[in-house]
Amino acid sequence: MQKKATALEGLYIIEDFITETEEQVLIRAIDSRAWCGNGVAPNPELKRRTQHYGYEFSYRYRKVIQNLGPLPTFTDFITKRFKQQKIIEFEDEPNMCIINEYEAGQGIMPHTDAATIFGPIILSLSLLSSCLMKFTHSNNPETQFLVVLRTSLLIMTKSSRYDYKHSISKDIIEWFEEGENGEKREIVRSRRVSLTFRTVRNLGVDVATNS
Numbered sequence: 750m751q752k753k754a755t756a757l758e759g760l761y762i763i764e765d766f767i768t769e770t771e772e773q774v775l776i777r778a779i780d781s782r783a784w785c786g787n788g789v790a791p792n793p794e795l796k797r798r799t800q801h802y803g804y805e806f807s808y809r810y811r812k813v814i815q816n817l818g819p820l821p822t823f824t825d826f827i828t829k830r831f832k833q834q835k836i837i838e839f840e841d842e843p844n845m846c847i848i849n850e851y852e853a854g855q856g857i858m859p860h861t862d863a864a865t866i867f868g869p870i871i872l873s874l875s876l877l878s879s880c881l882m883k884f885t886h887s888n889n890p891e892t893q894f895l896v897v898l899r900t901s902l903l904i905m906t907k908s909s910r911y912d913y914k915h916s917i918s919k920d921i922i923e924w925f926e927e928g929e930n931g932e933k934r935e936i937v938r939s940r941r942v943s944l945t946f947r948t949v950r951n952l953g954v955d956v957a958t959n960s
C-alpha cells in the first residue's frame with residue numbers, strides 16, 4: 750500500500766487501499782441501508798442520495814444536527830486500516846462518515862469542508878466509477894489542481910483541506926492527462942459511491958459551505 754503525494758500540498762492518494770472484493774462487499778452493505786436525499790428526509794432537498802453515520806449533517810442548516818452513535822460495523826475494517834497504516838493519529842479517529850452517491854450527471858459544488866466543525870484530516874474512499882476532483886484555490890481561483898479518483902483513498906490535509914475548494918463536475922465524459930507523455934485519457938462516468946470520514950470537533954454552525 751503506497752501513499753502517493755500529489756502536486757498539491759497536503760493531498761495524498763492511496764490507489765490500492767481496498768481490494769475489489771472489499772469494494773463489492775461494501776457496496777452490498779451500503780445498498781442494504783436506507784438512503785436519504787432526493788425527496789427523502791432528513792435531507793430531502795439534496796438531489797444526490799446520502800447516508801449519514803456517527804453524526805447527521807444538515808446541508809440546509811450547514812451544521813451537524815445530531816449524534817447518531819457509533820459508525821456502522823461495515824466500516825470497521827476501514828477505520829482499523831487508517832490506524833494500521835498510520836494515516837491518522839489517535840486523536841483524529843473519525844467519528845462521522847457520510848456516504849455520497851453520484852449517478853452519472855451528478856456532482857458536488859466547490860466547497861471547503863467546514864473548518865470550524867471538522868478536524869484537520871478528511872478521508873474519502875471512492876468506490877465504483879472514476880471521476881475527477883478539482884481543487885480551486887479559494888483566494889486565487891486560477892490556481893487549480895485535478896486529481897483522478899478511482900477506487901482509492903483520498904487524504905485531504907493542510908493546504909488542500911483549508912485553502913482550496915474541492916468539487917466534482919456533472920460531466921458524463923471527463924478528460925485528463927496522465928503519464929510522462931501526458932497521454933489523454935477519458936472517463937465515462939457512471940454510478941460512484943464515496944465514503945467521507947471526518948472527525949466532528951464542534952457542533953457549531955458551518956460558516957463556510959458544505960454543499
Ligand SMILES: O=C(O)CCC(=O)C(=O)O
Binds near residue numbers: 875915945
Ligand atoms: O465524494 C467525494 O469524494 C467528496 C465528498 C465531499 O467533498 C463532501 O462530502 O464534502
Ligand SMILES: [Fe+2]
Binds near residue numbers: 862
Ligand atoms: Fe467535501
